[in-house]
Amino acid sequence: MARSNDEVEALLREYADLIAITGGDAFKARAYEKAARAIGGHPFDVSRLGQQDLRKIPGVGRSIAEKVEEYLRTGTVGAVEQRREAIPAGVRELIAIPTLGPRKAMTLYEDLHVSSVAELAEAIRAERLGGLKGFGKKTEENILHGIELMEQAGARIPLGTAMDPAEEIVAELSRLTGCAHCAYAGSLRRVRESVGDIDILVAARRADPFMAALGELPSTAEVIARGTKKTSIRTVQGVQVDLRVLPPRSWGAGMQYFTGSRAHNIRTRTIAVHRGLKLSEYGLFDMDSERSVASHTEEEVYARLGLPWIPPTLREDRGEIEAGLRGELPEVVTERDIRGDLHTHTSLTDGLAPLDEMVAAAARRGLRYYAVTDHAPDLAMQRMTDEKALAQRERVRELDGAHRGMRLLHGTELNIGPDGEVDWPEDFLAGFDLCVASLHSHFGLGRRAMTRRLVRACEHPRINVIGHPTGRLIGKRPPVDADWDEVFAACARTGTALEVNAQPDRLDLGDEDILRAKEFGVRFAVDSDAHSVLHLAQLRYGVGTAQRGWLTPRDVINTWPLGRLRGFLAKGRKR
DNA sequence: GCCGTTTTCGGCCCGACTGTTTTCAGTCG
Numbered sequence: 001m002a003r004s005n006d007e008v009e010a011l012l013r014e015y016a017d018l019i020a021i022t023g024g025d026a027f028k029a030r031a032y033e034k035a036a037r038a039i040g041g042h043p044f045d046v047s048r049l050g051q052q053d054l055r056k057i058p059g060v061g062r063s064i065a066e067k068v069e070e071y072l073r074t075g076t077v078g079a080v081e082q083r084r085e086a087i088p089a090g091v092r093e094l095i096a097i098p099t100l101g102p103r104k105a106m107t108l109y110e111d112l113h114v115s116s117v118a119e120l121a122e123a124i125r126a127e128r129l130g131g132l133k134g135f136g137k138k139t140e141e142n143i144l145h146g147i148e149l150m151e152q153a154g155a156r157i158p159l160g161t162a163m164d165p166a167e168e169i170v171a172e173l174s175r176l177t178g179c180a181h182c183a184y185a186g187s188l189r190r191v192r193e194s195v196g197d198i199d200i201l202v203a204a205r206r207a208d209p210f211m212a213a214l215g216e217l218p219s220t221a222e223v224i225a226r227g228t229k230k231t232s233i234r235t236v237q238g239v240q241v242d243l244r245v246l247p248p249r250s251w252g253a254g255m256q257y258f259t260g261s262r263a264h265n266i267r268t269r270t271i272a273v274h275r276g277l278k279l280s281e282y283g284l285f286d287m288d289s290e291r292s293v294a295s296h297t298e299e300e301v302y303a304r305l306g307l308p309w310i311p312p313t314l315r316e317d318r319g320e321i322e323a324g325l326r327g328e329l330p331e332v333v334t335e336r337d338i339r340g341d342l343h344t345h346t347s348l349t350d351g352l353a354p355l356d357e358m359v360a361a362a363a364r365r366g367l368r369y370y371a372v373t374d375h376a377p378d379l380a381m382q383r384m385t386d387e388k389a390l391a392q393r394e395r396v397r398e399l400d401g402a403h404r405g406m407r408l409l410h411g412t413e414l415n416i417g418p419d420g421e422v423d424w425p426e427d428f429l430a431g432f433d434l435c436v437a438s439l440h441s442h443f444g445l446g447r448r449a450m451t452r453r454l455v456r457a458c459e460h461p462r463i464n465v466i467g468h469p470t471g472r473l474i475g476k477r478p479p480v481d482a483d484w485d486e487v488f489a490a491c492a493r494t495g496t497a498l499e500v501n502a503q504p505d506r507l508d509l510g511d512e513d514i515l516r517a518k519e520f521g522v523r524f525a526v527d528s529d530a531h532s533v534l535h536l537a538q539l540r541y542g543v544g545t546a547q548r549g550w551l552t553p554r555d556v557i558n559t560w561p562l563g564r565l566r567g568f569l570a571k572g573r574k575r
Numbered sequence: 576g577c578c579g580t581t582t583t584c585g586g587c588c589c590g591a592c593t594g595t596t597t598t599c600a601g602t603c604g
Contacts, residue, residue: 027587031576061577099593101602134601138594186604199604227592242604244591262588262604269588274581280589 004047008068009040011080015067017092018083020102021109034059037263039068041318043515045485047072058317090116098146104134121147149238156194157239158474159541160504163188165219165235166198173243176213178204180248185258189312191544193474193507197240199258207245214243250282252297257281263317264310271305271321279305313547318515332547333526335540337559340369343413343436343467343499343527344536348392349375349382352532355395361533363403369562371409372396373436376423378415386428393431407562409433413467418442418449420456422463429462434569436499436527438467443480450482458490464569465525466491468501468508484513488520495571497523497557500549502542503535514549523568524549524556 016032019025038059039046046054046068054065067077087109093116094105108114111132114123124144129135166184174182179202183189186199202210211231215223224232224240231243246254257265258281272279276287283295284304294300299309307324311332314320323329345351346358353361355372362370374392375382393410400408412429414422414437422429422437429435437457445453457463469487470479491498498517501508506529509517514524526542528535546556553559557568 025576028576030587034577059577063576099602103601133596134594136595142593197604225592230591232592257589258604260604265604266588273588278589282590 004045004072005039005042008046008071009036011071011077012036012039012064012067014092015077015080015083017095017102018080018087021087021091021095021106022083023103023106031059032064034263035064037317041316041512043512043519088115090119093117094120097143097150099139099142100146107132107134117147117150156196158194158504159188159192159507160538161237162195162198162239163504165237165239165241166200168219169198169200169214169217169241172217173200173202173210173213176204176209178206178209180204181251183255185255186242186260189259190261190315191313191541191548193504193510193545197242200241200243201251201254201258202243202245203248203251203254204245205247210243210245214241244281246281249292250295252299252301253279253283253295254281256298256301259312259315261316264315264320267317267321268302268305268307271307275305277304311547313544314550316548330550330552333543333551333553333556333559334547335543337553337556338367338526338539338543339560340367340371340409340558340562340565341528341530341536341539342371342409342411342434342465342525342558343373343501344371344530345374345413346372346392348388349379349384350531355392356399357533358530358536359399359406359408360403361536363406365536366404367406369407369409369565371411371434373411373413373434376412376414378417378423379440386424390431411435413438414463415440416453416457418445418453420453420460422457422460426460426462432462433566434464435462436465436467437463438499439469439471439480443471443477445480447481447483450480451486454482454487455490458487458494458496461571461573463496464571465497465499465527467499467527467529468503468506469498470508470510470513472506472508472510474505474507479508484516485520488517488522491517491523492521495523495568497525497568499529500524500526500542500546500551502526502528502538502540502545504538504541507541507545509545509549511545511548514546514551518549518551518555524551525558526551526556527558 012032013036016029019029038057042057051065054060054068071077091105091109094100095102112123112128114120123129124140129140166188170182170184181203183201185201187195188198207228214231214233219235220233221236222234224234233241269279278285278287283292284301285292294304302309308329310320310324346355347353375384377384396408396410411432411434414435416437416439472479498509526546528539530536557565
């Protein structure tokens with residue numbers, strides 16, 4: 001959702017880029033980048049923070065705090081405006097082209113007055129780059145290729161799209177002789193909602209067979225770079241895959257390094273330096289003797305840095321280092337902790353599989369309880385009726401406990417209307433074991449109306465879970481506009497859980513909203529929202545997102561034993 | 576510009592690959 005933090009992050013990033021382009025102090029540019037990241041990921045709205053609190057954000061000192069305040073007060077920052085006057089906005093666009101960084105962008109601007117991507121393409125076609133220092137024939141080709149890619153592909157790849165090719169490549173490379181370990185790392189392992197590329201790591205004595213195999217996969221469209229230690233390819237779907245091969249003893253250090261994030265690694269390396277050690281993808285080494293002190297497993301590496309093993313989903317430099325040093329790292333929720341799924345569909349409405357199949361599949365996955373929550377009558381195209389719901393309930397009662405003792409709950413997914421009203425009257429809703437309620441239309445209401453709508457849903461005595469709360473579809477539909485602090489407070493006050501919807505194009509709530517909602521004492525339900533048997537497996541994306549929001553089993557109602565869950569679902573009523 | 580159980584000054588992660596300036600700068604992750 002659009003927060004002041006996002007605006008400030010963008011502004012500081014722009015300033016950092018402008019410093020880099022004008023050849024300013026590289027460390028200064030890095031300082032602004034770091035502050036931008038920290039503010040973008042900060043759980044509290046910076047527009048509500050004073051100077052003192054701003055400066056408590058890591059990487060924000062006096063100068064940046066003043067610029068942030070100036071921006072929030074006036075809408076602009078003098079220092080940024082000055083740089084903007086010196087450098088046309090189009091020059092900054094140039095550094096988005098792969099292989100073209102700030103130095104080359106400035107050369108193009110100063111020597112050829114190129115100030116946009118289109119002008120650059122034109123200059124190359126008109127052969128105006130000849131003789132420019134650092135720009136050979138190959139560089140021209142790379143730039144044109146980069147512009148082409150940028151135009152067709154553009155943004156990052158959704159998590160769900162990247163996982164399949166990543167797991168296929170890992171499976172392929174794992175089969176080769178000499179493969180000691182193989183896994184994906186990077187933002188995919190951290191379960192970010194989208195990834196820039198796929199990082200694959202192999203531990204083996206000989207790198208060549210793996211490099212060759214990657215280049216020859218049927219899904220490989222193009223080899224971008226091929227070296228002795230690293231190879232990059234692009235798949236036919238346009239996804240870049242980076243493969244690194246390390247000696248087997250470096251497996252742990254390599255996984256730590258290539259899982260990132262960059263910000264997390266900067267922290268771990270700095271800790272290493274302070275301990276007279278040097279951390280690289282090859283291992284943790286004594287600075288003086290150059291002897292390896294840890295490298296085989298991530299656990300060893302972290303232990304020698306004085307840290308517990310940190311789950312990949314927490315490695316964003318959002319406080320996990322400090323928590324680890326204090327021994328207060330959260331025991332984040334895992335897929336094994338999930339006892340039940342509280343939001344699923346059947347073919348009675350828009351699901352693909354009938355009730356019996358969904359229930360059998362859920363039981364095979366080892367769930368202890370399972371809620372069937374088909375749509376209610378207000379989504380007219382689903383053709384739900386009172387009679388159908390009651391008939392389904394009978395069947396649910398018959399199947400209760402019939403598969404591996406898995407208990408069944410009969411629920412429904414209500415539609416939250418524009419004024420916060422829902423499909424069925426309260427006495428009919430009383431017959432359900434739980435009610436999920438979600439937004440399915442009227443996404444464009446203004447902030448006040450949207451906030452009131454969501455708060456009213458929370459205050460409804462029968463609504464237990466707000467499904468996919470922001471309504472976003474990643475890359476397609478923005479989150480609705482609401483005063484989320486007010487919604488979070490209402491959830492906490494009324495005993496209404498917020499969903500972490502696991503569908504990879506939703507991941508709703510997302511990690512940053514979860515972090516903030518948790519501060520209000522909100523409980524969460526990590527649900528698959530499965531419309532088919534296959535969708536049940538997507539729960540892992542929801543668990544990953546919950547981990548990124550630092551949730552523990554205590555925060556997640558569907559990790560609780562059924563008795564405790566039923567108490568929560570009663571919303572303070574006597575059962 | 577930020578930061579401090581080495582420090583209020585002098586550091587700031589570090590290695591791989593490409594292309595080109597034949598010893599290294601720029602870019603990337």
